[in-house]
Amino acid sequence: MGVALVLVGGNPQPVRAAGAEFTVTPVLNAAQRAGVTDYFDLDVTPGHPQTLTMILHNEAKTPETFTIGANPAYTSDSGAVAYDRADPTGFTGEYSMHKLVTGPTEVTLAAGESRQLTYHLTPPASTFGGIISGALYVRRELDADNTGSGVTLQNRYAFALPIRLHSGTNLGTAPSLRLLAATGESLSATIENPSPHQFGEISLTLTLVARATGKTVWTQTWSQLAVAPTSRFTLTPAPPVLKAGQYQLTMSAKSGEYTWQGNRQFTLSAAAAAQQAAANQPVANSPWGSLTFFAIAVLVALAAGAGGWAWHWRRQRGH
Structure with missing residues (x-):
């Protein structure tokens, strides 16, 4: 679900996910950075605990149970910042939010009930650069819905x-992107943000060149990508079927004033190329379809002939 808070008069307002029938409101504390009111954006002192508070309101007409997790931010394979996993494989940071924040993980609210929930945050013991990013991820599970087709x-x-x-410090770090790995069996590019910064508005182009000829065989551009701090993700585009050989995949990316370049080489074996070609082969029409049609036509013709012969035989007997 996307995160969007409607601000009125500079104060955080209840926010709901479409169709969810519940709202979440942050209660901001003294550590909140000036000018930010729609989420927790905190200046912390290393090793000094503090509390985070949010108000959860059940708008449904029935009691509802909610599960809540303090999850790290990570980058999904579609190139977006996500918060729905406690231990995502693409997260490479030293500090994970689910180890820094503790508190209620499940709560049941009566119809129309609001409740203030408090979480305990313990920052890392030493100064860190950039940001540590995560979220309180709130999920409501509704009753099973029988579709009427036997599927629940x-x-x-x-x-x-x-x-x-x-x-309180960036320690001289800057946003960064690098092409970490590339494979050709099913073309994929693993891209990493090794920096402790979360940023978006990324335009990224991948270009594939056959090393034997120096010719570009495929290129694709993505726009409006975003990455979480210290995370990696894998793009799996669908280029044309490749021949066996040696290739170089080049990345060119830009966000604001920052640009990044990178390349990786790989070899596509004859066996892998043949497998790709077979997987992309259009399904041929089955010969059984034509044979079936032919057999039906023959049977119809025979039936028509037999019917005509029977009519002629009965007519002859009548005479």
């Missing part, structure tokens, strides 16, 4: 209330 679906609604921690 479980409806879920979720909302992420972001948390960003600063320790």
Whole structure:
């Protein structure tokens, strides 16, 4: 679910995920950075605990149970910042939000009830650069919905209330992107943000060149990507079927005033190329379809002939 808070008069307002029938409101404390009112954006002192408070309101006409987790920010393979996993494989940071924040993980609210929930934040013991990014991820599970087709679906609604921690220094770091790895069996590019910065508005282009000829065989551009701090993600585009050989994949990316370049080489074996070609081969029409049609036509013709012969035989007997 996307995160969006409607601000009125500079104060945080209740926010709901579409169709979810619940709202989440942050209660800001003295550590909140000036000018930010729609999520927790905190200046923290290393090793000094503080509390985070939010108000959860059940708008449904029935009691509802909510699960809540303090999750790290990570980058999904679609190139977006996500918060829905406690231990995502693409997160490479030293400090994970689910180890820094503790508090209620499940709460049941009566119809129309609001409750203030308090969480305990313990920042890292030493100064850190950039930010530590995560969220309080709130999920409501509805009753099973029988579709009438024998399939039972479980409806879920979720909302992420972001948390960003600063320790007062960037330690000279800058946003960064690098092409970490490339493979050709099913073309993929693993891209990493090794920096402790979360940023977006990224335009990224991948270009594939056949090393034997120096010719570009494929290129694709993505726009409006975003990355979480210290995380990696894998793009898996769908280029044309490649021949066996040696290739170089080049990345060119830009966000604001920052630009990044990178390249990786790989070899596509004859066996892998043949497998790709077979997987992309259009499905041929089955010969059985034509044979079936032919057989039906023959049977119809025979039936028509037999019917005509029977009519002629009965007519002859009548005479």
